[in-house]
Amino acid sequence: MTDESIDQELSAFIDGELTAERAAALNARVASDPELKARLSTLEAVNESLRSLTSSAMPADLRARLQRRIEGGPEAATQSIDSETSMEWGKPLAAALAAGLIAAWLLFPASNPEGVQVALETPAARVSETITEATTETVTDVAENDTVHDAGVDRVGVNSDTTNNIATNTQTNTATNIATNIDAIDDIEPMLEGASDGELAIAFELEALRDLDVIQDLDLLEALLAMEDAEAQTHNDEKRG
């Protein structure tokens, strides 16, 4: 066992995350190894220090402020944390991304998004630590939801909408609709080169869309958003017409 893995084991031990059997084995090692014992003590001391950190007392008026926001209705309630830019666009963005990717897939079935492959091959946690900050923001925004119920479930909801979009785009999409999107998709094409249909199909499943780590290029994001705008415009025009 390397020092690194022993430390990781000690860390899990402190957190009570080892099985009884592994904990007993580690205990025995610690008892007979002064160096290991010292390392464990240091880790425990750090834990103690963390627990000793104090914070501000709960402001007496915080509950009253919350109540005012509750009574102020949904609009007043979301103003103070820039939700208009950081929270509310998650769902439309997810829908735009989904619609755009699917449209691209339909038009370029033999293409390959590098990001999609990354998403397929790389654990989400690792990807999320390496992607650009701007992209991370997008991931977080989509993770955040108005419907506080459960972020994961909510995103399934978003992806259910996506399924509807798939149906819309695949079954009832008109040539006009695709033509509206074609310019933007041309921009996306280079990023989709080489992916198999299967890879792309999997990427469209919940896991890939879950983290949206597939989108590592802001130009792509903008293109997809532009596509949705164009789609909305077409829809409005059709309504008017």
Place this chain on the structure above:
Amino acid sequence: MLDFCAGDGSAFDSLFDRWGGPLLHYLERMVVDSGTAEELVQEAFLRVYRAKDRYRPEAKFSTWLYRIGTNLALNELRRPSRSRPHSSMNEEPSNGRPVLRLVSDTQDAGDSLDVRRRANRVEGALAELPERQRMAIWMSAVEGMSYAEIAETLETSEKSVKALVHRARSALVKNVRADDQGSANGLHDDVEPSVKKDVRK
């Protein structure tokens, strides 16, 4: 939460009384600004309030609440206009609201100097950790959440949480050891960290 969903308004107060403080504590450490943390606590509970008609008890209430708080904090940390968290907790924030107090300002006088020094170092090092590590170690060490609960909150795997917690703890230990070494070399805790680094060089 189920009582609240069933129409018992006082249950919401109970939830706030029980979890408002710990959530504020957590968010203060994440966004390193008391005023912003208070805003986020309000926002999180506001979302809880609005969700009463849709809530389904698929996770512990606290896990769900921390997930909301975590996502709000991550959004806040990524706002383009936001400055980096203060590495030193006694700096004044831009908005003039008090940041967190130094541990040594609030500990009982009877605490040993070493313990307080260590806590101060850990506090500074915590603020420097990558956010996911900071969140994971806090939820584990302070909130006592299991890796499974943290994984649910951070929307990742237990294995990732184990690694995040370990990396965070290792970084904190390394920082404390480095400072111990600095102290042993004749540097004192009242010396600015940047000065210490320069001297070590």
